[in-house]
Amino acid sequence: MKQLFYTLSLVFLLGSLAAQPVTKVLFIGIDGVRSDALRQANTPNMDSLAAGGTFTFSSWHLRTTMSGPSWSAMLTGVWEEKHGVTNNNYSNPNWTEYPYFVTRAKEFRPDIKAVQITSWDPMSSQVTNDGWDQKVVLGEDNDCVAAGVSLLANDTALDVLFVHIDDVDATGHANGFNPLYATYINAIEYADVQVGQLMTALKSRPNFNNESWVVMLTTDHGGLGNGHGGVTREEREIWWIGWSNLGALPKQELIVDLGSLDPLDYIFPNANDFDEAPLLVDICVTAIDHLLPNVDPDTVTRWDLDGKSWLNKTTGINNITVNVTGGNIFPNPTNGTFTLSMQHVKHDISYRLFDLDGRAITSGSVPFTADKVDVQLDLRKEPAGVYLLEVTHNGISMVNRVVKN
Numbered sequence: 001m002k003q004l005f006y007t008l009s010l011v012f013l014l015g016s017l018a019a020q021p022v023t024k025v026l027f028i029g030i031d032g033v034r035s036d037a038l039r040q041a042n043t044p045n046m047d048s049l050a051a052g053g054t055f056t057f058s059s060w061h062l063r064t065t066m067s068g069p070s071w072s073a074m075l076t077g078v079w080e081e082k083h084g085v086t087n088n089n090y091s092n093p094n095w096t097e098y099p100y101f102v103t104r105a106k107e108f109r110p111d112i113k114a115v116q117i118t119s120w121d122p123m124s125s126q127v128t129n130d131g132w133d134q135k136v137v138l139g140e141d142n143d144c145v146a147a148g149v150s151l152l153a154n155d156t157a158l159d160v161l162f163v164h165i166d167d168v169d170a171t172g173h174a175n176g177f178n179p180l181y182a183t184y185i186n187a188i189e190y191a192d193v194q195v196g197q198l199m200t201a202l203k204s205r206p207n208f209n210n211e212s213w214v215v216m217l218t219t220d221h222g223g224l225g226n227g228h229g230g231v232t233r234e235e236r237e238i239w240w241i242g243w244s245n246l247g248a249l250p251k252q253e254l255i256v257d258l259g260s261l262d263p264l265d266y267i268f269p270n271a272n273d274f275d276e277a278p279l280l281v282d283i284c285v286t287a288i289d290h291l292l293p294n295v296d297p298d299t300v301t302r303w304d305l306d307g308k309s310w311l312n313k314t315t316g317i318n319n320i321t322v323n324v325t326g327g328n329i330f331p332n333p334t335n336g337t338f339t340l341s342m343q344h345v346k347h348d349i350s351y352r353l354f355d356l357d358g359r360a361i362t363s364g365s366v367p368f369t370a371d372k373v374d375v376q377l378d379l380r381k382e383p384a385g386v387y388l389l390e391v392t393h394n395g396i397s398m399v400n401r402v403v404k405n
């Protein structure tokens, strides 16, 4: 009987191990999308990912806003002082010490299958030690997206896919990076259609519900006039969206109050001063963190990463992540009253409820006493519509949309 018990225990143990979903990453990089233009464009696919995940319209690029240095920072998780790429020729890179995130992840998961697809050849031909099993270079964005769709739908072994979409940047160079220009907005809206195609393919995977996907979308820089490479807000303030199918990323908008610090006051800001803010280099670290559930990227000191992970960790792995655990709002939509519920609370919480015109409806604070906080809120006297609930915890604010019927 004892023997049987041990055998059964082992079977259960193996069963529970086998049930851990494999972690995977889809990274869609859309070149040259200004944050303010993305807000204005009609992008239902990206909106849907943002509404179901973590996003920010205020992430920062702190170095050279050209494509080569920018993609290199994003994919290595370090700024150009380390990866060495300061122009689009990729001269003097240091891929040996600062490789792409795939190479890092393969130190612990050597069997990862990773593919990059781009129409911009330098990102393929000028980069080594990048960890990709396949580097696909095709002529146009539509070809790249079609190849991505095919891989996502059919390749069950695929673990990491990076699809680069380039035409928004090309449109900006040709006609202007400007949210007032229809050409620029149309290009962003077309990229959103392509995002929708990739997401449809991802969700069609035969084993999708048993795979733990993090989907990340971001841009490498904005633009001003017909170019980029400078230090203006239009070039430097970027955005990103992270979405997961099995809860790796909470629902929240990241708005970090930097106080008197403003990256626009500096040509090359001291990156350490902006640790709290969403940054270009966070993308890589978030990807590693998801691909390696048992490895905290911060503790692998030889990697010397500049970015941080935005995953919803509850084990205190990263210095910020734990503090931004999103509030849950229910019911939402509401007929009047609703509850804001927060977990993993470690500090006092304050909240403010606004309408879309910015009119304050109510505000309050909850002193820290327990790691779970429920706040009852009331919109019964307000008209039907959309409201914004800003919640601040440890200096980091999240804005949640609340719909009153």
Ligand SMILES: [Zn+2]
Residues within 6 Å of the ligand: 031, 032, 066, 067, 068, 070, 169, 220, 221
């Ligand atoms: Zn670019």
